Amino acid sequence: MNNADRYSRQILFERIGAAGQERLARSRVVIIGIGALGALSTELCARAGMGSLVLVDRDFVEESNLQRQVLFDEQDARSHLPKAVAAEKKIRAINSAIQIRGLVLDANSSNIEHLVRNASLVLDGTDNFETRFLINDACVKLKVPWIYGAAVASEGAVMTILPGVTPCLRCVFEELPPAGTAPTCDTAGILAPIVSLIASLQVAETLKILTGHEGDIHRGFRMFDIWTNVFRDVKLQKARGENGCATCGERRFDFLEKHEQSRTVRLCGRNAVELLPARSLQIPLAELRARLMATGEAEGNDYLVRCVIKGLTLTVFADGRAIIQGTQDAAVAKSLFAKWVGT
Ligand SMILES: [Zn+2]
Structure with a gap:
């Protein structure tokens, strides 16, 4: 397949161009959690021609996933296929020219640095704060950009973290929210359109960073409720360290330490x-x-x-x-x- 033809509409976009497309082809994106957000962002990254994708997930496909997890079908659910495996298979059919690797494992403190180390960027597709704090620690420590994303019910949030440049996740949330207090997709439900919105914004930020347009990223914590039509944009003024953040200020990586797990x-x-x-x-x-x-x-x-x-x-x-x-x-x-x- 002719790459110039395949990506022609993206290359025509001035801020990307042929040079940007080349940079995408050389990038390695690690997507942690291949549920609703991760499945869609994986597909968008693959179609955009990001050269190497690593998909990490500990779960298997269930029927209740099919309403919003765009890479999976009824057969995947019937055979309880691991999401990382089912996603890898689908992505190969979408873009055979890129490298794609599905890893069936639980991202934790023993493997997160290894997963993140050679990544150009990490995409958050997780469904829990413990893993996000772990990603934040590893990415800040190793200076890897990552894009936080979350969606539940009709609400979602997104934030771009460029270590050393923007505030990190722990600048926003100092500690883990208490277990049992936050709604999850399985208790509050989830609408597919909020997933599409958040994943799309995550991948838009990814395109900017990977093509060298860090100056165009959104700096702040954006929240959307597509049902009540409430959109909020919390500006994060202080740069890293200036707010006494344990992670990016003091460079204390609590979540990478075993005792915090x-x-x-x-x-x-x-x-x-x-x-x-x-x-x-x-x-x-x-x-x-x-x-x-x-x-x-x-x-x-x-x-x-x-x-x-x-x-x-x-x-x-x-x-x-x-x-x-x-x-x-x-x-x-x-x-x-x-x-x-x-x-
Ligand atoms: Zn911080």
Whole structure:
């Protein structure tokens, strides 16, 4: 296939041109989380001709993903194909000229620096704050640009982080929000158009950075609600360090340290996994139980909330510990916890 022809409409765009297209072909983009945001941004990056894409995801395709996760189809859901694998297959058919690699793994403190090290840019397609803080630590430490993106219900947010130039994620959010307090796609639902909007903005910023137009990026934290029509743009005036940020100011990378990571333990003989938070949390059990009632099977007492979700029994304790019965796979257990409890 003739590349000049293939990318002709993009090359015609003056700010990109043939030189910009060449730069895209030489770039390596790592997309962490291939759910709704990650699937669409992966497709846009592949069609734009970014030369190498690395797709990282710990989850598998389910029927409820198909409403918004554009790279997957019914067959992927029927065969419970890992998202990284299904996405790699689809992208190969869309653009056979680029390098594409799907990695079925949980991005965590032991592998994040390795994943990020040689990237031109990292795209956030995750569904939880713990992984985003980890990406932020690794990208600030290794000076790799990354684009934060989040979408739930009809709301979304996007922010461009150029280490050493713009504020980082921890300049905006100093600490992880408490587990169980933030809505997730599985408790509040999600509309496909907010996903398209946020992923599109993430990839637009990516195109600017990779073609050498850092001056054209958006500097600030943008929030959109496509249902209530509320759009907010929080200007982030202070540059790195000036606001006492632990990460980009003091260069303390707490989330890369093991002790800040939650741990998982397989409960032998019980076909169950226990998730242990890094520190004791205060889970608002009544609030969590009310949200889990969406499944129709949540129950509990003063000490825990228990819910059967797709054959797995999730039990969340007030101190943040959780036991997931019905699996011995730590990634499956973490995924369930992230989807229903959050962070
Ligand atoms: Zn910072």
